[in-house]
Amino acid sequence: MQTSLTDAYRWYAIAAAEGDAESSTRVEALTSQIPATERDAADKAADGFKATATQAAANEAPALPEVLN
Numbered sequence: 001m002q003t004s005l006t007d008a009y010r011w012y013a014i015a016a017a018e019g020d021a022e023s024s025t026r027v028e029a030l031t032s033q034i035p036a037t038e039r040d041a042a043d044k045a046a047d048g049f050k051a052t053a054t055q056a057a058a059n060e061a062p063a064l065p066e067v068l069n
Contacts, residue, residue, distance in 0.1 A: 005030055006038045013046035 009030045015023035031039065 005034050006042050009034055009039065010042040010046050013043060014049050017046065 009027060012023040012026045012030065016027050034042070
């Protein structure tokens with residue numbers, strides 16, 4: 001799997017904006033490792049992120065017959 005510091009920065013920025021302290025620390029650490037233009041784009045994407053409602057069915061385990069078929 002290919003890694004992207006810019007993508008990591010963006011997702012940490014989203015979590016940091018929600019108050020996650022560890023993500024704030026990681027954003028600070030990644031800031032100097034990403035070119036300013038990429039960082040600005042990641043910040044803009046993070047600012048525009050809107051979480052959607054979760055689907056309850058996504059958290060339900062399938063019934064045994066569904067797994068066996």
